[in-house]
Amino acid sequence: MNESELEHFKQHIRVYMMVFVALGVLTVVTVGISYLDLSTGWAITIAMIVATVKASLVAGYFMHLVSEQAAIRWLLVLSAALLVFLFALPLATETTNAPLWPL
Numbered sequence: 001m002n003e004s005e006l007e008h009f010k011q012h013i014r015v016y017m018m019v020f021v022a023l024g025v026l027t028v029v030t031v032g033i034s035y036l037d038l039s040t041g042w043a044i045t046i047a048m049i050v051a052t053v054k055a056s057l058v059a060g061y062f063m064h065l066v067s068e069q070a071a072i073r074w075l076l077v078l079s080a081a082l083l084v085f086l087f088a089l090p091l092a093t094e095t096t097n098a099p100l101w102p103l
Contacts, residue, residue, distance in 0.1 A: 019061045026054050 001009075030050050033043065060066045065076065 016061065019057050022057060023054055026050050026057075 030047060033046050033050070036043070038046070059076070065073065
């Protein structure tokens with residue numbers, strides 16, 4: 001292994017260690033949030049934001065999506081958007097007390 005390959009390897013290890021530390025810090029933040037006196041809605045909102053950041057770090061670096069082609073990234077974004085839409089459907093019916101479509 002020559003010097004440039006070794007430096008490239010060390011750089012990747014450094015990035016993975018930084019992501020690992022960030023995931024650990026975000027886990028501590030999640031636990032800390034659970035001890036705050038927040039309303040249920042705010043607690044869930046903040047927890048979901050932290051979980052989304054953690055999932056993005058895992059998908060981006062440990063699943064190597066950061067270095068993938070743009071088409072794969074757009075499919076990931078489309079999948080996430082459809083997931084949010086499907087989660088929002090029951091919430092829309094619950095908040096309006098009306099069926100989503102006439103039966």
